[in-house]
Amino acid sequence: MPLYEYEALGKTCPLCANGFEVLQAMDDPPLERCPECGQPCRRIISAPRAHSRASDPLSPANLAAKGFTQYRKETPGVYRKTAGQGPDYIKR
Ligand SMILES: [Zn+2]
Incomplete structure (x- = not known):
């Protein structure tokens, strides 16, 4: 499963303050909110890093x-x- 990078768009919590990475399937929809604090975030467009x-x-x-x-x-x-x-x- 590729590892996707996210960055926070609004306030940040310890998880998303410096961006965070999520293992997702290729066809999983991108997260719209930080799973920790619920603030909006977006997926950084980059080549997914496959394990x-x-x-x-x-x-x-x-x-x-x-x-x-x-x-x-x-x-x-x-x-x-x-x-x-x-x-x-x-x-x-
Ligand atoms: Zn957060």
């Missing part, structure tokens, strides 16, 4: 997108490609 490898800067998808190629040692002397361009296997 997954997608947020890992060293994930294969991110590495490939930045032009890196990643290999993982499979057996001694054999490296299998996990991201990017290049041969699927390297043998040393």
Whole structure:
């Protein structure tokens, strides 16, 4: 489930004073009020931070997108490609 960031629009309580984050399903409607104090709040439009490898800067998808190629040692002397361009296997 992605983590969404909210900021308070009016008065704040300890929860929303510095903004707060809520785990919500993608199709959940945005909160309109702080769950703690009930003051109006709004969802900050940003890419939801998924709790997954997608947020890992060293994930294969991110590495490939930045032009890196990643290999993982499979057996001694054999490296299998996990991201990017290049041969699927390297043998040393
Ligand atoms: Zn609040």
